[in-house]
Structures are given as C-alpha cells and as structure tokens.
Amino acid sequence: MRRIQPTTAFVMAALVAVPLSAASDAWARSSSASKEIRAIDTDNDGTIDLKEAQAAGEATFDKLEKDKDSSLTAKELQGRVSKKDLRTADGDHDGTMDKKEYDALVEQRFKAADTDGDGTLDAKELKKPAGRSLLQLLK
Ligand SMILES: [Ca+2]
Numbered sequence: 001m002r003r004i005q006p007t008t009a010f011v012m013a014a015l016v017a018v019p020l021s022a023a024s025d026a027w028a029r030s031s032s033a034s035k036e037i038r039a040i041d042t043d044n045d046g047t048i049d050l051k052e053a054q055a056a057g058e059a060t061f062d063k064l065e066k067d068k069d070s071s072l073t074a075k076e077l078q079g080r081v082s083k084k085d086l087r088t089a090d091g092d093h094d095g096t097m098d099k100k101e102y103d104a105l106v107e108q109r110f111k112a113a114d115t116d117g118d119g120t121l122d123a124k125e126l127k128k129p130a131g132r133s134l135l136q137l138l139k
C-alpha cells in the first residue's frame with residue numbers, strides 16, 4: 001500500500017500556497033519601509049495617501065500627548081521635530097504644537113516626500129530622507 005508521507009503532503013501544501021506567499025515575500029523584500037507602510041496603509045493598496053498619513057499622525061499625537069493639555073512640547077515630541085521645525089510649524093507661536101499644527105506639518109512633510117507628485121507615497125519615497133522625516137511623525 002502506498003501512502004503519502006507527511007513531508008510529501010507538506011510540500012504539496014506549500015506548493016499550493018506559493019502564489020500568495022511568493023507575491024508577499026517579493027513585496028516585503030522590495031523595501032525595509034514595507035512594515036511601516038503596512039501599519040499606516042489602512043486600505044492596503046501598498047502606498048500611503050495623505051488621509052492615511054494624517055490618521056496615523058493624529059494617533060501618534062494622542063499617544064505623545066501625555067499631560068492632556070492638547071498640545072505637544074519639544075519634550076513630548078521626543079526629537080521627532082527639531083527646534084527649528086517646531087518654530088516653523090508652531091503657527092500660533094506658543095512654543096508647543098497642537099493637533100492642527102501637527103496635522104499641517106504631516107501634510108507639509110508628506111508633500112515634500114511625494115517626489116513624483118502622484119499623491120501617494122510608495123516604499124521608495126518613504127526610504128528617502130523626506131519620507132523618513134514624515135514617518136517620524138507617524139510612529
Ligand atoms: Ca493606502
């Protein structure tokens with residue numbers, strides 16, 4: 001009597017699973033930023049649009065905003081924003097960033113990172129310095 005060995009069954013199962021895992025492996029290999037994209041890319045299209053970036057930014061703002069005074073001090077920002085950038089982004093000049101100011105900075109960095117101007121950020125754009133400085137605001 002010939003029966004299928006467990007290893008054979010495993011190989012067959014693996015073969016069946018190949019198309020899906022091969023595709024996601026290739027995608028994962030395509031960039032070290034892919035893990036960050038997955039966390040922010042809520043519609044799972046592989047890129048980050050401004051709405052997704054701002055949603056992630058607002059979640060990060062809430063996480064950092066520990067003393068619940070509705071704005072972030074340089075200390076609460078934990079180096080995400082340089083002193084110079086904080087001065088520029090601080091529209092009402094109170095020395096801290098409220099959510100509106102944080103949002104505006106996310107938008108500004110998003111646009112700087114979108115080098116091909118297609119309105120979304122792919123893994124390649126996120127790996128560049130402008131992309132990295134945007135990601136700083138989103139995690
Ligand atoms: Ca997306």
Ligand SMILES: [Ca+2]
Nearest residue numbers: 094096097098
């Ligand atoms: Ca302010």
Ligand SMILES: [Ca+2]
Nearest residue numbers: 114118120121
């Ligand atoms: Ca783009």
